[in-house]
Amino acid sequence: MTEKPPVVIVVDDDVSFRNFLSRLVSTIGLKTVPFDSAEAFLAAPAPDCPACLVLDVQMPGLSGLDLQRQLAGGSRPLPIVFTTGHGDIPMTVEAMKAGAVGFFAKPFRNQDMIDAIKEGIARDRETRKQLEELAEIQARYDSLTSREREVFALVTEGSLNKQIAHKLGTSERTIKAHRAQVVQKMKADSVADLVRMADRLKIHPQITQKSA
Amino acid sequence: MIGANQQQVHHKSAQLRERANEVWSEGALRLVFERSPDAILLLDDGVFIDCNQTAVDLLRATGKDELLSLSPSDLSPIIQPDGTSSAIKARQMIAIALDRGSHRFEWLAKRRDGSELPVEVLLTAIPFQQTQMLHVVWRDISRRKEAERQLAESRKAEDAFRTGQGQVLEMIAQGATLSDVLASLVTLIEAQSEGMICSVLQLSEDGKHIRHGAAPHLPEIYVQAVNGAPIGPKNGSCGTAMYRGQPVIVTDMLTDPLWEDYRELAKLSGLRACWSTPIFTGQGKVLGSFAMYYREPQAPTGSEARLTEVATHIAGIAIEHERSQNELQHTRSELAHVARVTTMGELAASIAHEVNQPLGAIVGNADICLGWLQETEVDLKQVAEALEDIASDGHRASQIISRIRSLVKKHVPEKSPQNLSEIAREVIGLVRHEAQGKHVTIHLQLGESLPPVEADRVQLQQVLLNLVMNGIEAMHETEVNQRQLTVRTTVSNGSVLAAVSDSGMGIQPERVEQLFKPFHTTKPAGMGMGLAISRSIVESFGGKLWAEAKAGGGAIFSFSLPVRSQEIQ
Numbered sequence: 001m002t003e004k005p006p007v008v009i010v011v012d013d014d015v016s017f018r019n020f021l022s023r024l025v026s027t028i029g030l031k032t033v034p035f036d037s038a039e040a041f042l043a044a045p046a047p048d049c050p051a052c053l054v055l056d057v058q059m060p061g062l063s064g065l066d067l068q069r070q071l072a073g074g075s076r077p078l079p080i081v082f083t084t085g086h087g088d089i090p091m092t093v094e095a096m097k098a099g100a101v102g103f104f105a106k107p108f109r110n111q112d113m114i115d116a117i118k119e120g121i122a123r124d125r126e127t128r129k130q131l132e133e134l135a136e137i138q139a140r141y142d143s144l145t146s147r148e149r150e151v152f153a154l155v156t157e158g159s160l161n162k163q164i165a166h167k168l169g170t171s172e173r174t175i176k177a178h179r180a181q182v183v184q185k186m187k188a189d190s191v192a193d194l195v196r197m198a199d200r201l202k203i204h205p206q207i208t209q210k211s212a
Numbered sequence: 213m214i215g216a217n218q219q220q221v222h223h224k225s226a227q228l229r230e231r232a233n234e235v236w237s238e239g240a241l242r243l244v245f246e247r248s249p250d251a252i253l254l255l256d257d258g259v260f261i262d263c264n265q266t267a268v269d270l271l272r273a274t275g276k277d278e279l280l281s282l283s284p285s286d287l288s289p290i291i292q293p294d295g296t297s298s299a300i301k302a303r304q305m306i307a308i309a310l311d312r313g314s315h316r317f318e319w320l321a322k323r324r325d326g327s328e329l330p331v332e333v334l335l336t337a338i339p340f341q342q343t344q345m346l347h348v349v350w351r352d353i354s355r356r357k358e359a360e361r362q363l364a365e366s367r368k369a370e371d372a373f374r375t376g377q378g379q380v381l382e383m384i385a386q387g388a389t390l391s392d393v394l395a396s397l398v399t400l401i402e403a404q405s406e407g408m409i410c411s412v413l414q415l416s417e418d419g420k421h422i423r424h425g426a427a428p429h430l431p432e433i434y435v436q437a438v439n440g441a442p443i444g445p446k447n448g449s450c451g452t453a454m455y456r457g458q459p460v461i462v463t464d465m466l467t468d469p470l471w472e473d474y475r476e477l478a479k480l481s482g483l484r485a486c487w488s489t490p491i492f493t494g495q496g497k498v499l500g501s502f503a504m505y506y507r508e509p510q511a512p513t514g515s516e517a518r519l520t521e522v523a524t525h526i527a528g529i530a531i532e533h534e535r536s537q538n539e540l541q542h543t544r545s546e547l548a549h550v551a552r553v554t555t556m557g558e559l560a561a562s563i564a565h566e567v568n569q570p571l572g573a574i575v576g577n578a579d580i581c582l583g584w585l586q587e588t589e590v591d592l593k594q595v596a597e598a599l600e601d602i603a604s605d606g607h608r609a610s611q612i613i614s615r616i617r618s619l620v621k622k623h624v625p626e627k628s629p630q631n632l633s634e635i636a637r638e639v640i641g642l643v644r645h646e647a648q649g650k651h652v653t654i655h656l657q658l659g660e661s662l663p664p665v666e667a668d669r670v671q672l673q674q675v676l677l678n679l680v681m682n683g684i685e686a687m688h689e690t691e692v693n694q695r696q697l698t699v700r701t702t703v704s705n706g707s708v709l710a711a712v713s714d715s716g717m718g719i720q721p722e723r724v725e726q727l728f729k730p731f732h733t734t735k736p737a738g739m740g741m742g743l744a745i746s747r748s749i750v751e752s753f754g755g756k757l758w759a760e761a762k763a764g765g766g767a768i769f770s771f772s773l774p775v776r777s778q779e780i781q
Contacts, residue, residue, distance in 0.1 A: 017569060
């Protein structure tokens with residue numbers, strides 16, 4: 001799978017600053033998608049490529065920090081590099097706590113910004129990878145039968161075949177067959193692999209707890 | 213004893229009667245008639261039959277014969293001063309005298325040379341051989357009449373002088389310029405005395421130099437030479453009077469030693485006498501001098517003392533009034549300056565943002581250019597574009613700074629034509645970030661092509677800035693999405709109006725006026741001077757500033773300024 005080229009999304013109400021950032025971003029061979037307000041950015045479709053957000057803290061309407069809060073609730077919180085004309089410490093702390101990649105008071109060193117953008121894109125790339133993997137695991141999990149899902153849950157909980165058979169009221173042989181099916185469908189290399197997938201899928205063996 | 217005494221009295225009176233009869237019969241009384249200081253004529257049936265020498269002299273006749281050949285109508289003008297015909301009035305007066313025995317009245321007589329003479333007439337009826345003769349006494353009352361006339365005239369002049377003083381004081385009260393007030397004063401004093409030219413001079417604030425006050429009728433060359441001259445112990449009349457703090461009377465400028473250094477000037481200006489009196493403050497400090505000039509050598513007669521007193525008194529009031537007004541104006545502008553600096557302090561964070569925005573782009577773009585220039589192949593077009601952006605951002609930053617500087621630096625307020633919409637736009641530029649930071653949405657409803665108003669630019673910006681900052685502040689407890697501030701400018705009824713309305717906590721109508729009191733504040737960090745200063749600024753340009761509650765919450769602060777007078781036609 002070849003990756004689409006990453007973009008830098010610039011949200012700043014100051015046109016000359018947007019132009020500068022586009023120019024800066026172009027020096028590292030990347031494209032910019034500019035927006036003059038947080039609202040305009042939210043109205044546009046999410047980028048289908050690794051991306052990093054360069055966001056001005058103070059803007060008319062929704063502020064940079066407001067936008068950060070709003071994005072944090074979504075499935076793919078874009079990495080954010082903040083810029084500000086006049087930042088104070090509480091503002092910086094709030095932004096960094098909420099996961100900002102960087103926080104730069106204007107004027108700043110170009111290299112610092114480039115580094116932050118690169119890190120942001122790397123983070124997003126990682127996020128996208130994780131999301132893709134999760135989607136893949138989810139798809140495999142979705143292909144399991146309901147009995148297989150029960151077996152999957154109990155196996156990843158650490159139960160032995162015998163215990164599972166007893167819990168589900170069936171023979172150990174049958175459980176072995178289900179288990180082989182789960183491992184194959186989930187493309188797992190080992191039980192440890194299965195356990196990791198269950199973690200990613202946030203699967204909890206509800207049934208065992210009930211019947212125990 | 214008593215009887216003897218009575219006898220004596222009887223005897224005495226009999227003797228007297230006898231003596232009197234003797235005098236009458238001898239015609240001695242004729243001399244009483246002849247020598248009376250009053251003019252006496254005898255009128256018998258409308259014809260003068262006799263007169264004394266005094267009558268001849270009084271009426272300037274050549275002799276008794278001429279006078280007796282005249283009829284009474286020849287000795288009166290056709291009309292008396294009260295407008296009645298002399299002939300008719302004479303008949304009435306005679307009728308009264310005949311009826312009552314005698315009658316006294318005032319009359320205007322006409323002498324033989326045609327001149328008129330006010331007289332008091334006493335007519336006495338004398339029965340004689342079945343007819344009534346009239347004994348006519350004319351007493352010259354021209355002196356009394358003249359005195360009366362002079363008195364009335366001087367009363368009238370006094371009234372006019374007083375009215376004049378009142379008018380000058382009125383000018384001071386109504387804020388006329390000092391030079392207009394002093395010129396009117398000088399003209400008023402001059403009108404009280406023939407041939408006198410007056411001047412008022414001021415003493416400079418440093419107490420060392422003469423400053424022109426008013427001298428509308430002194431030669432221009434003289435006025436100019438005196439303006440700025442130093443005061444001192446031998447510096448003409450005025451310079452010396454101010455120096456000594458005492459009146460200086462110079463009866464001849466061409467010989468007096470005080471004028472030694474200014475002799476030529478006096479000659480050139482055709483002035484010979486100059487009496488100068490210092491003008492004092494209520495506390496006895498010299499403010500200037502008042503001088504009377506004559507074109508001939510002259511010494512005071514004493515009648516000028518009162519004029520001098522009035523002139524120095526009123527001039528003192530006028531100069532002191534002007535100085536205290538100037539001081540007040542100065543203090544006001546200092547206070548306004550402090551308030552501006554305070555406001556700018558409150559805006560510091562927003563201003564930093566505003567300036568850092570272009571600075572950030574400048575530094576960043578310059579850095580990019582440096583990087584490009586280190587490459588082997590330089591794309592000059594790209595570099596040029598970046599440099600153009602740098603230049604335009606630099607320009608922008610400098611504009612912001614000069615706008616702030618103009619608000620922060622001290623300056624003497626000056627009136628010039630201003631466009632309120634333009635000023636509103638500039639002010640909003642300054643508070644844009646402040647408003648954003650506080651989630652306030654600003655709406656502008658600015659009138660296009662508003663007529664100009666006459667005011668000081670910086671002070672108008674200050675007023676609007678203050679109202680906008682108050683509006684933003686008033687909404688700090690309002691729901692974030694409901695913080696709306698509207699700035700509106702419009703023209704109505706010969707005034708330009710600016711209104712700032714907010715959606716904040718509003719104001720109670722009964723508390724509106726309190727808002728404008730100094731040191732009234734609702735803000736924790738506020739000085740409470742903003743609205744008081746804003747109002748005094750607007751009023752100093754002939755406008756009004758007021759507040760009202762907005763229907764549905766919030767407040768509207770408005771001010772109006774008269775359209776510049778040249779624009780009204």
